[in-house]
Amino acid sequence: MSKVEQQLEDLKATITSELPSDISVSDVKYEGPELVVYTRDPKKFARNGDLIRKLASQLRKRITVRPDPDVLSRPDTAREDILDVIPEEAGVTDLDFHADTGEVVIQAEKPGMVIGKHGSTLREITQEVGWTPEVVRTPPIESSTVSNVRNFLKQERDDRRNILEKVGRQIHREEMSDEEWVRVTTLGCCREVGRASFILSTPETRILIDCGDKPGSDDVPYLQVEEALGAGAATIDAVVLTHAHLDHSALIPLLFKYGYDGPIYTTEPTRDLMGLLQLDYLDVAAKEGRVPPYESEMVREALKHTIPLEYGDVTDIAPDVKLTFHNAGHILGSAVTHFHIGDGLYNVAFSGDIHYTDTRLFNGAVNDFPRVETLILESTYGGRNDYQTDQKDSEEKLKKVINETYEKGGKVVIPAFAVGRSQEMMLVIEEAMRNGDIPEMPVHLDGMIWEATAIHTTYPEYLRDDLRDRIFHEDENPFLAPQFNHIDGGEEERQDVADGDQCIILSTSGMVTGGPIMSWLEHVGPDPDSTMVFVGYQAQGTLGRRIQSGWDEIPINGRGGRNKTLNLELDVETVDGFSGHADRAGLMNFVKTMNPRPEKVLCVHGDESSTQDLSSSLYHDFNIRTFAPKNLETFRFK
Missing domain, CATH: 3.60.15.10 (Ribonuclease Z/Hydroxyacylglutathione hydrolase-like)
Incomplete structure (x- = not known):
């Protein structure tokens, strides 16, 4: 018997000795860093909410309890019972049952209401149906990335379990x-x-x-x-x-x-x-x-x-x-x-x-x-x-540039990283328009910015406290402001925007190393009334750093694949203070x-x-x- 197998046998004996006599342990496995305990008595486990916490503290391990598949209620019956337990305002959008592990994945608009105070609703679900609930958030903005990742991992559950068991044995080897x-x-x-x-x-x-x-x-x-x-x-x-x-x-x-x-x-x-x-x-x-x-x-x-x-x-x-x-x-x-x-x-x-x-x-x-x-x-x-401008001063400078460009009838082009700086810009611009600090105008989001924003709203617990509360407790999601327009019509839509009235364009890539920003340079670069604003770090060797340093003739791979030189007539500004x-x-x-x-x-x-x-x-x-x-x-x- 290997050391890992002996560990698991010893852990099973220890856990069994610590549990009430009417709660059985049928198997104990490592899955990645977690210790998974299988039982024929999941409902009894759930009735004693402190059991798992005490075991985890004693064994100094992360513990998950799962039911043996043969003690589970039928998914169609369990579905009704689970929905009876969860408050309707939680906004459950999907229930996905996995009999091999005894888990039910509950997708909801408000996961906190599915979890309950200190996990009380989760324990109640297990008490009712025996299944182990896992909760994920329904993205407030539909995200193909989140959906694709979740579906892919669902399809690969068997492979993932094998991977996790292998990892678990590697972690706990001698x-x-x-x-x-x-x-x-x-x-x-x-x-x-x-x-x-x-x-x-x-x-x-x-x-x-x-x-x-x-x-x-x-x-x-x-x-x-x-x-x-x-x-x-x-x-x-x-x-x-x-x-x-x-x-x-x-x-x-x-x-x-x-x-x-x-x-x-x-x-x-x-x-x-x-x-x-x-x-x-x-x-x-x-x-x-x-x-x-x-x-x-x-x-x-x-x-x-x-x-x-x-x-x-x-x-x-x-x-x-x-x-x-x-x-x-x-x-x-x-x-x-x-x-x-x-x-x-x-x-x-x-x-x-x-x-x-x-x-x-x-x-x-x-x-x-x-x-x-x-x-x-x-x-x-x-x-x-390398001292950056105070964020409040940076926001005032950005608003000043936007107002001046608007007065000239031009467009503001902001090269931005899809992840982080774009969402920061969206928050600043949304508040400035709401407060009347800058005129209301379309804000076009090009490249991956909209998709990255959707991922941000899927994980509000990783955002600043007050922003998280705005999104989910006050129904004031700033990322859903009507000014924001996702560019999804390609070159034709970009041409329409370029031919239209004043607007703000947020586009990847943030260092002007490719992507849709190159198209915006062609459309807006020759316009002396427009402004390009750098709000993020421009690495040495990037086209963004060269433009920032004063280049007004830049090589560009034009439409149709022809290399050419583009003369930039638009103003170029750098607003520090927004860096991540x-x-x-x-x-x-x-x-x-x-x-x-x-x-x-x-x-x-x-x-x-x-x-x-x-x-x-x-x-x-x-x-x-x-x-x-x-x-x-x-x-x-x-």
């Missing part, structure tokens, strides 16, 4: 080494922005944190995967994704091409956004005549291996590593990732991309950890002069307010001067050992 050390290898994003990728290693475990591309680079974008991982991808135990932006997530599917077959830990909204952005990444590559590094099948494979975690959940992901996600304040579902290694041996946190203060969309990044010896910290705006990244002050404060502060900080994800400036200042101000590493360096911390 430790194989008596050595104790911790290493971090920098695969990308050091003294550069983009290509985020790190390996966290112990004698037992190799964990990959992020695996992104580099926007605006002419290099082979997946060099670090081929050179640093290659056939070694199969030796990785887990992948952890901080957020969905392509400079962090684009190349994760490539790992499966190189033999990786393990879990991807991230938040639920990041999982959905990851799929959306990766498929678009392939689509853009095909349209530009480039050979994509992987096929769409690999995107689906990555989704199938994803294990979503919530903020604050401490989760075993290896025999010697626990992972906890915390809000990073950057984009929907973005996470600061905290790793607790060994039995109190060492703690490492990766900031990913962070925004330290509250924005209209998100609460500020969390930096409250029991322990962190080493922090890997982003430095995008870490330069000594902390500025210099925010990064310094993130470290300053940590208690206890880390012993070491690696400054990454910034150009050379930014990482070195931030590293020097953190050392001088806080007496912390700091580094501005290069790519492919390895640091040993223990």
Whole structure:
């Protein structure tokens, strides 16, 4: 008998001894980081709401209780009983029964009413029908991405269970080494922005944190995967994704091409956004005549291996590593990732991309950890002069630009990242029109912006508290304002907009590296009455950075596939303060307010001067050992 099987036998005996004699345990399994307990008495389990909590606390494991399939009531009977228990105002839109696991997935407009206070309604459902309820939100804005991901995972349930059981056995396997050390290898994003990728290693475990591309680079974008991982991808135990932006997530599917077959830990909204952005990444590559590094099948494979975690959940992901996600304040579902290694041996946190203060969309990044010896910290705006404008001042400047352009009869074109900045702009513009600060006019959303917005409204618990309340408690969803128009008519609709009256155009891509923004440059670029407004970071080498720096003649692949030079006559403005990244002050404060502060900080994800400036200042101000590493360096911390 293997160690894992012996563990499960021992756990089954312990659980049985702790339960009342009239509650049976028929089987105990690991599924990913969770311990799944099967019972013939699910209704009795549900009547005692403290049982699972006490067991989880005693065993220090996440526990799910499922009924044996042969004790379940029939789905048609259970459906009626479940709907009798759930308040009608919860807005149940679907019930999906899975007899193999005894779970019923309940989709509702107001999941909180299905859950009930402290899970009371869920327990009542199990008491009535025996089925284990799982609750998901009905998107307030229909999202093809959310629907497709949920349907795909439903179709792949059998494969996913096999994957989860395999992962569970890997997490709880016997430790194989008596050595104790911790290493971090920098695969990308050091003294550069983009290509985020790190390996966290112990004698037992190799964990990959992020695996992104580099926007605006002419290099082979997946060099670090081929050179640093290659056939070694199969030796990785887990992948952890901080957020969905392509400079962090684009190349994760490539790992499966190189033999990786393990879990991807991230938040639920990041999982959905990851799929959306990766498929678009392939689509853009095909349209530009480039050979994509992987096929769409690999995107689906990555989704199938994803294990979503919530903020604050401490989760075993290896025999010697626990992972906890915390809000990073950057984009929907973005996470600061905290790793607790060994039995109190060492703690490492990766900031990913962070925004330290509250924005209209998100609460500020969390930096409250029991322990962190080493922090890997982003430095995008870490330069000594990288202070962003106050958000209120930024909003006033944006409104001024919009008003001035409107008075001239022009159009405002805003290149925006589909995820994060676009929704921030939507909130600012909606409120400004509602308050009469700018004239009411159409706001056209092009590219993936509408779909990304739909995903935001599916996961309101990841949004700023007051915004979440507006969407679901006051029926005042600002994203559904009548001014917003989803461009879905292609080039013909863009031409109509260009020929029409004043308007605001939000379009991907945010760094002007392709996508529909190129079409808007052709339509609106020659108009001296119009304005292009940059509201997000423009990486070195991107067309956005060149236009921002004053280029007024730009190469463009015109309609019909002909290369030409486009003369830009429109005004170009930059409005700082809307970035999803902390500025210099925010990064310094993130470290300053940590208690206890880390012993070491690696400054990454910034150009050379930014990482070195931030590293020097953190050392001088806080007496912390700091580094501005290069790519492919390895640091040993223990």
